[in-house]
Amino acid sequence: MASNVTVTTVIFYVFAVWAVGSALLCITRSNALASALWLVSTMFALAAIFVILQAQFIAAIQVLVYAGAVMVLFLFVIMLLNLEDVPHDWKRWPAWVVGVGLAAVLGTTLVTLHSYTPARLAREVSTMPSPVDPRLVFPEGNALAVATATQGAVGSVAQPLFQGYLIPFEVTSVLLLAAVVGAVVLAKKKL
């Protein structure tokens, strides 16, 4: 069991480094097409991390919808506009000041977040005056593992989605319809 956990951790860190490296390249490439492809790489690494975090169905959706459909839409628009390379695609110094400030905030956040454990989360929730029931925070952290073992990876997502979240799910279809109509209205030259 111990070696098993270590292998999972190593794989997690490999994909974490992959995701961060791809994201860095995505925001620094001057060519928008290269940026988009590096973002696909980031999303793929994130899908692998989702599998490690026991979200197999969401990982598949991530590859299909995000890395597939949404990024193809981006690539279509980039190629449709036929943008040339801009060598200095950067804003001026005020943006950079904010960027350095953000990096400082990130440094402090990382030190705190990296030491987070399920036990610490449970302790904080149980001492906070929050509306969250402390019993909802499982110190063992196996709520999802139990659900997946009994219902399967898709079934454990589908059952609450179509029971507890049925109304939001249906509202989503209205949102998508509005988005389709809005995109056509905005992008069409003459209505």
Place this chain on the structure above:
Amino acid sequence: MLLGPSLALSAVLFVLGVAGVLIRRNAIVVFMCVELMLNAVNLTFIALAQLHGVSGQIMVFFVMTVAAAEAAVGLAIILAIFRHTQSVDLTHINLLRG
């Protein structure tokens, strides 16, 4: 479990997305950085869904749907801007500047 490392990775990706939005001028790249931020938040949801049950994953499902709708409408807006100004450089879009 990997809760702490996942939250830390999510923070890194989110800040990279914010940095991209702040320093880039190409509207499409800025838009892709917004998608990166959405992905970072999805990672937080999924990391905590391990503890709290599957509701976090369902929230990610909805975030992805909204992101897809947002991408369609946003790219249509960028197309309209490009047709108007022949450029997607955000520093050239200053009609509202006083």
